[in-house]
Amino acid sequence: MRHDPLDYLSRDLDSLKEQGLYRHLRILDGEQREAATFDHRTVVNLSSNNYLGLTTHPTLRERALEATRTLGVGSGSVRSIAGTMSIHMELERRLAQFKKTESVVVFQSGFAANAGTVAAVLSKEDVVVSDELNHASIIDGCRLSRAAIKVFPHKDVDAARKILKEIPTTTRKLLITDGVFSMDGDLGAVPELCALAEEFGCIMMVDDAHASGVFGANGRGTIDHFGVHGRVDIQVGTLSKAIGALGGYVAGSKTLIEFLYHRARPFLFSTSHPPAVAAACIAAIDVLEQEPAIIDRLWENTRFFKAGLESRGFNTGQSASPITPVIVGEGSLAMKLSDRLFEEGVFAQGIAFPTVARDKARVRTIVTATHTRDELQFALDVFAKVGHELGIV
Numbered sequence: 083m084r085h086d087p088l089d090y091l092s093r094d095l096d097s098l099k100e101q102g103l104y105r106h107l108r109i110l111d112g113e114q115r116e117a118a119t120f121d122h123r124t125v126v127n128l129s130s131n132n133y134l135g136l137t138t139h140p141t142l143r144e145r146a147l148e149a150t151r152t153l154g155v156g157s158g159s160v161r162s163i164a165g166t167m168s169i170h171m172e173l174e175r176r177l178a179q180f181k182k183t184e185s186v187v188v189f190q191s192g193f194a195a196n197a198g199t200v201a202a203v204l205s206k207e208d209v210v211v212s213d214e215l216n217h218a219s220i221i222d223g224c225r226l227s228r229a230a231i232k233v234f235p236h237k238d239v240d241a242a243r244k245i246l247k248e249i250p251t252t253t254r255k256l257l258i259t260d261g262v263f264s265m266d267g268d269l270g271a272v273p274e275l276c277a278l279a280e281e282f283g284c285i286m287m288v289d290d291a292h293a294s295g296v297f298g299a300n301g302r303g304t305i306d307h308f309g310v311h312g313r314v315d316i317q318v319g320t321l322s323k324a325i326g327a328l329g330g331y332v333a334g335s336k337t338l339i340e341f342l343y344h345r346a347r348p349f350l351f352s353t354s355h356p357p358a359v360a361a362a363c364i365a366a367i368d369v370l371e372q373e374p375a376i377i378d379r380l381w382e383n384t385r386f387f388k389a390g391l392e393s394r395g396f397n398t399g400q401s402a403s404p405i406t407p408v409i410v411g412e413g414s415l416a417m418k419l420s421d422r423l424f425e426e427g428v429f430a431q432g433i434a435f436p437t438v439a440r441d442k443a444r445v446r447t448i449v450t451a452t453h454t455r456d457e458l459q460f461a462l463d464v465f466a467k468v469g470h471e472l473g474i475v
């Protein structure tokens with residue numbers, strides 16, 4: 083009988099089970115909403131990135147259906163061969179106007195945008211200077227580029243400066259941070275890093291995946307929030323979170339975008355979005371421009387929920403966004419908390435090593451614009467009950 087060459091994988095899985103870190107995928111029946119049915123249980127959903135409730139917005143749904151009726155279900159090719167439809171170009175034009183940059187290129191996901199862009203603009207003679215908590219897609223892009231990777235402690239601008247001082251002035255450097263950090267919900271040191279980039283002649287890049295639709299005027303992101311338009315060379319955004327559909331994009335100069343059209347591997351070697359996705363994203367930009375009150379609702383809910391967790395004694399870290407972690411320490415305790423919350427009717431995902439540091443395991447909560455006060459109040463009551471039960475508060 084043939085020996086299974088993959089049997090070491092089951093040993094890894096067994097080890098996860100022993101540590102209490104093995105996860106079953108929760109299955110969503112029906113729509114991704116603020117209250118939703120996962121694993122046959124209707125719960126208050128604090129686990130999606132659907133910040134503005136756009137996954138089920140009637141305008142987006144209608145435009146996606148209309149695009150499917152008139153343009154079909156697929157693009158049938160990569161962008162650089164036959165898969166650039168006029169609706170893809172329209173989306174890029176609208177995003178560039180929205181982000182106030184010369185140009186935009188859309189990718190299949192935010193992951194592809196980050197990884198594809200960093201890998202395309204750098205090569206092995208170059209250096210990346212990167213915040214330690216930057217997203218996995220940035221880290222993968224750095225690895226793919228084969229540039230030297232220098233990591234500075236989270237938001238430690240002085241440490242970044244020390245690293246930059248050591249790098250020869252003639253070496254090409256990319257300074258990179260998330261706009262909002264996805265596990266802690268805190269903001270990157272964007273203005274300070276822009277100043278460093280200017281001082282040391284670096285390319286400045288910000289991943290605004292969790293900021294687009296959330297921060298800045300009409301949800302233009304942290305670049306708008308901090309007033310640093312024109313000082314960030316490469317802005318990445320996602321269409322998969324607040325925008326409610328799927329995709330990622332890079333906003334920047336016309337030259338940068340033309341270069342990525344020719345060199346970014348996900349753009350060249352992976353099929354473009356179905357027209358329905360592009361149509362839904364265009365509709366989402368219309369909503370952001372025409373109904374900014376939904377962003378105000380997101381922030382009202384965020385303030386209410388964060389204050390409620392803090393007043394009940396939970397450690398919510400440094401969050402300044404709708405992402406509020408409840409940090410408990412041990413990975414197995416975070417998973418236990420998440421499981422008990424779910425049994426009581428609240429879905430907040432447990433997150434442990436290697437996604438976060440070993441002693442900083444947590445459940446992560448994200449409120450949306452569409453949660454009602456009653457739903458959030460219910461969730462806070464459940465947090466208090468389960469938190470006491472497990473000795474967390």
Ligand SMILES: Cc1ncc(COP(=O)(O)O)c(C=O)c1O
Nearest residue numbers: 191192193217264291320322329
């Ligand atoms: C900070 C950050 N950047 C990029 C991404 C990737 O975005 P997408 O889900 O569109 O691939 C994520 C998503 O998890 C993220 O949190």
